[in-house]
Amino acid sequence: MSLSRTIDTPEIEEALAAGTTIRKHVLDLDDFSREEIHDVMNSARSMKEVLGRDIKKVPALRGKVVVTLFYEASTRTRISFEEAGKVLSADVINMSASGSSTEKGESLLNTGLTIQAMGVDTIVIRHPHSGAPYLLAQELDTVNIINAGDGLHAHPTQALLDIYTVQDRLGGLEGKKIVIVGDVLHSRVARSDIWGFAKMGAKVVLSGPTTLMPPDLLLASNSIIQSTIGSLVEFDSDLDQAIEGADVVMALRLQQERQNAGFLPSLREYIRRWQVTDERLSRANPGALVMHPGPMNEGIEISNSIAHGGNSVIEDQVTNGVAVRMALLYHVTTGPTQLD
Amino acid sequence: MQERQIMNQEDVRRALTRVAHEILEHNRGAEDLVIVGIHTGGVHLARRIAASLREFEGIDVPVATLDVSLYRDDLGVRTQAQTKLQQTDIPSGIQGKSVVLVDDVLYTGRTIRAAMDALVDFGRPQQIQLAILLDRGHRELPIRADYVGQNLPTAIGERVKVRLLETDGRDEVALMLEGIHAEEETDVAE
Numbered sequence: 001m002s003l004s005r006t007i008d009t010p011e012i013e014e015a016l017a018a019g020t021t022i023r024k025h026v027l028d029l030d031d032f033s034r035e036e037i038h039d040v041m042n043s044a045r046s047m048k049e050v051l052g053r054d055i056k057k058v059p060a061l062r063g064k065v066v067v068t069l070f071y072e073a074s075t076r077t078r079i080s081f082e083e084a085g086k087v088l089s090a091d092v093i094n095m096s097a098s099g100s101s102t103e104k105g106e107s108l109l110n111t112g113l114t115i116q117a118m119g120v121d122t123i124v125i126r127h128p129h130s131g132a133p134y135l136l137a138q139e140l141d142t143v144n145i146i147n148a149g150d151g152l153h154a155h156p157t158q159a160l161l162d163i164y165t166v167q168d169r170l171g172g173l174e175g176k177k178i179v180i181v182g183d184v185l186h187s188r189v190a191r192s193d194i195w196g197f198a199k200m201g202a203k204v205v206l207s208g209p210t211t212l213m214p215p216d217l218l219l220a221s222n223s224i225i226q227s228t229i230g231s232l233v234e235f236d237s238d239l240d241q242a243i244e245g246a247d248v249v250m251a252l253r254l255q256q257e258r259q260n261a262g263f264l265p266s267l268r269e270y271i272r273r274w275q276v277t278d279e280r281l282s283r284a285n286p287g288a289l290v291m292h293p294g295p296m297n298e299g300i301e302i303s304n305s306i307a308h309g310g311n312s313v314i315e316d317q318v319t320n321g322v323a324v325r326m327a328l329l330y331h332v333t334t335g336p337t338q339l340d
Numbered sequence: 341m342q343e344r345q346i347m348n349q350e351d352v353r354r355a356l357t358r359v360a361h362e363i364l365e366h367n368r369g370a371e372d373l374v375i376v377g378i379h380t381g382g383v384h385l386a387r388r389i390a391a392s393l394r395e396f397e398g399i400d401v402p403v404a405t406l407d408v409s410l411y412r413d414d415l416g417v418r419t420q421a422q423t424k425l426q427q428t429d430i431p432s433g434i435q436g437k438s439v440v441l442v443d444d445v446l447y448t449g450r451t452i453r454a455a456m457d458a459l460v461d462f463g464r465p466q467q468i469q470l471a472i473l474l475d476r477g478h479r480e481l482p483i484r485a486d487y488v489g490q491n492l493p494t495a496i497g498e499r500v501k502v503r504l505l506e507t508d509g510r511d512e513v514a515l516m517l518e519g520i521h522a523e524e525e526t527d528v529a530e
Contacts, residue, residue, distance in 0.1 A: 039424060046407060046425035055461045058410040088410070330425075334415055 025137045025145040026328050028154035029195040037163065037200065043327035044164050044320070050087060051323055061090035064121045064333055069111070070148070071097040071127045076294055076318060077148050077158070081124045084325035090333075093120075112136045116143050121333060124148050130188075144332040152188055157328060158293055159192035161321040163200055165313055166248055168320065169289055173200035179242050179284075180204060181274055182252035182301050183212045183263075189293040190252055198232040206235045207242040208252075208274055211263045239274050246284040250291040251276045251302040267300070277303045281311060289313045343501065346492055347513040352473065355489030356385065359471050360392035362487050367438055370399040372466070374437045378455050379407045379426040381444030384506040385473060389442060402432035406441075411454035428458070435463035440487075444502040446472040449483035474513055476500055 023036070032040075050058055066085040068078050078094065085092040095115075097103070102111065108127070112135075115123060122144040125133050130151030137145040149155040166173055178197050184190045184206050191214070197204050206213060213235060236242040243249060254270060264270050276290065290302070290311045298304050306312065347355070367373060370393050377386025383405045390403045407426040441455055456468060471487040476494040492515070494500065499516040503509075 043425045046410075046427060049428055050410070053461065057461070059457070060410040060412075060415060327425075330410075 023331055025133075025147075026156055026332060027133050027137060027145065027147045029156045029159050029192050029199065032156075032196075032199070034199055037160070037196065040160055040324065040327050040331065041164055041167060043330060044160075044323040047084075047087075047326035047330070048320070048323040050326070051319075056087050057089060058087065059089045060330055061085065061088040061333055064090040065093065065119065066090045066122045066124060066329065067093045067095055067115050067120050068124045068148070069095050069115070069126070071102070071108075071125075071132075072149070074126055074148070076321065077126065080318070080321045081146075081148065081157075081325050081329075083322050084329055087322070088326055088329060090121075090329065108132055109135060109139055112140050112143070116140045122146060122329065125150075127151065130154075146328060146332065149188055152186055152191070154192045155188040155293075156192050156196075157321070157325055158189045159196040160328070161317055161324040162189075162193055162250070162291060162293070163196050164320045164324050165291065165317050166197075166202075166289065167200075169313060169316070170247060173197060173202040176202045176247040177245055177285075178202045178204050178248040178250065179239075179246045180206050180250045180252065181239060181242075181276060182208045183254055183258060184208060184252065185212045185214050185263075186255055186258060187252045187293075193250070194233060202232070202248075204233045205242045205246070206233065207237060207239045209264060209270070210237055212258070239276075239280060240283065243280050243283050246288055248289045248291060249276055249281065249284055250293075251296075252293065253295060254297060254301045256297075271300060275299075275301060275303060276306050278305055278309075281306060287311070291317060293317070342517040343514040344517060345512060345514050346474070346500075347490060347511075349505075349511040351490070352511040352513070355473060356388055357392060359487040359489055360389050360396065363389070363440055363469075363471065364393065364396060366469070366486070370397050370401050372437050373401045373440060374404055374430075374432055374434055374465075375401055375440050375442060376404045376406050376430070376434075376455075376459065378441065378443045378451060379405060380507070381473075381502050381504060382406075382442045384504050385444060385471075386442040389440075389471065404430040404432065404434075406430070406455055406458055408451060408454040408458050411457045413450060413454070430462050433463055434459060434465045436466050439465045439468045440471055441468060442471045444473045444504075445500055446470070446475045446483075446485050446488075447478055447500075449479045449481035452483050453481050473502065474500065 050056060068081050070078055082092045082094060120143060123136060124146045125136060126148040127150050130153035132150050133145050133147040147154055147156055170176060180190050180193065194204055259267055288311060290306055292302060292314050296302055296307055298307050364370060375386045375390050377383035386403050390401045393399060393401045405427060407428045409425050439459060443451060452470060459465065459468060469486040472485040473489040475485055475488045475491045478496055501514045501516060503512045505511050
């Protein structure tokens with residue numbers, strides 16, 4: 001086929017008519033089908049091969065510009081995206097709110113429009129307000145948006161790297177029992193993970209203090225969640241019971257600022273009831289994976305020996321994160337940029 | 341859609357056998373050879389050529405696979421479905437080796453350009469040769485094949501379909517006849 005000659009728009013229109021989706025933005029996992037998640041996983045596997053080479057560089061995104069726009073502190077996510085972009089030969093520009101025009105009062109939208117006017121192809125955004133990436137996706141015409149964490153809402157790239165890690169280690173997620181422990185209420189990672197894991201056919205059990213559980217996820221009255229993933233998500237505040245037969249145990253960071261906000265009786269009690277320890281892990285399936293989205297508070301939500309023990313795949317998660325983000329950057333940048 | 345058969349199962353078998361013999365003749369044996377198949381069709385053909393070399397010379401020639409998507413120059417005009425990545429696997433390395441690239445159809449030459457760019461990221465081969473099942477002409481780059489199964493003059497708008505035992509249940513090369521709307525074209529070469 002003569003794709004190299006001209007921009008073959010009839011072919012692309014045909015592909016669209018045949019139901020091929022063209023993904024422009026990655027905002028959350030709720031609009032990803034299981035097939036599309038599989039596609040991302042396959043691409044990520046190829047990207048991991050690239051990361052294993054002596055020369056870690058491919059020209060795929062040569063001439064593309066990626067801006068990481070971070071309104072919140074981050075090390076792993078920002079560096080992970082920066083490495084992903086650079087390995088694909090994109091030019092990556094890092095921008096953080098401090099030191100930028102944001103300090104002079106520029107709005108998010110105007111910052112976005114400014115970046116768009118500079119001809120940037122993709123914005124990777126982290127923002128403390130839920131929904132901020134959606135605003136940019138809606139208002140900007142030519143820029144792809146990737147959500148790197150928005151408020152309490154979503155962190156889709158983390159969820160995809162978690163899916164990749166489980167699939168890589170256990171061969172798949174179908175029928176696996178995944179226990180997510182801790183502060184689910186304030187965790188955008190947990191929210192995206194729940195969508196992703198359940199979509200891939202895993203059974204998700206949430207455990208932790210009832211005060212740190214999101215009521216919307218647990219209420220039978222929430223029909224959208226009940227009809228899509230509700231049957232696959234359970235809650236059990238007793239971790240010793242919840243962890244029984246688990247294939248994956250994921251500890252969430254107990255954010256220090258929550259400890260004084262009345263969500264917990266005391267830190268000591270939290271540690272006693274919900275820390276992931278050797279003793280508790282022995283109730284899970286042999287070879288169960290221990291995961292943590294980072295950064296960890298060792299000795300609080302997870303014991304030192306578990307964090308660095310044989311079951312821990314926490315460093316795998318970080319490595320896989322680069323491959324998954326490469327796959328996503330590649331996917332959103334492929335194809336005509338001004339389709340809709 | 342109407343189509344005209346260019347090669348049948350026997351034609352494909354004979355062409356590949358001859359190509360395998362030519363590779364041995366040209367390289368004076370199969371030492372220091374690596375056969376690299378370009379996804380998807382080229383990978384199957386590479387394995388068959390390696391099997392023939394084993395049969396003729398009793399030497400196991402390493403077979404590698406290459407996905408050139410990340411090296412293409414037409415990323416901006418391809419759809420996401422067309423850019424699904426496949427595994428690149430070069431277990432033996434290519435440093436100092438004679439590499440035989442294998443693909444099903446040679447057309448514009450852009451795939452081969454991308455493949456050569458990809459290969460040199462894995463080392464400095466002593467030389468790179470090219471084996472092709474069908475050369476349909478219309479090169480856009482100064483590239484030619486060292487081993488050709490069959491030459492077929494085509495018009496630019498025509499489409500060539502290669503069916504292989506491994507994916508389609510039979511070996512066949514067919515020319516899609518013009519004037520009829522093309523539907524199935526995802527695995528048409530180039």
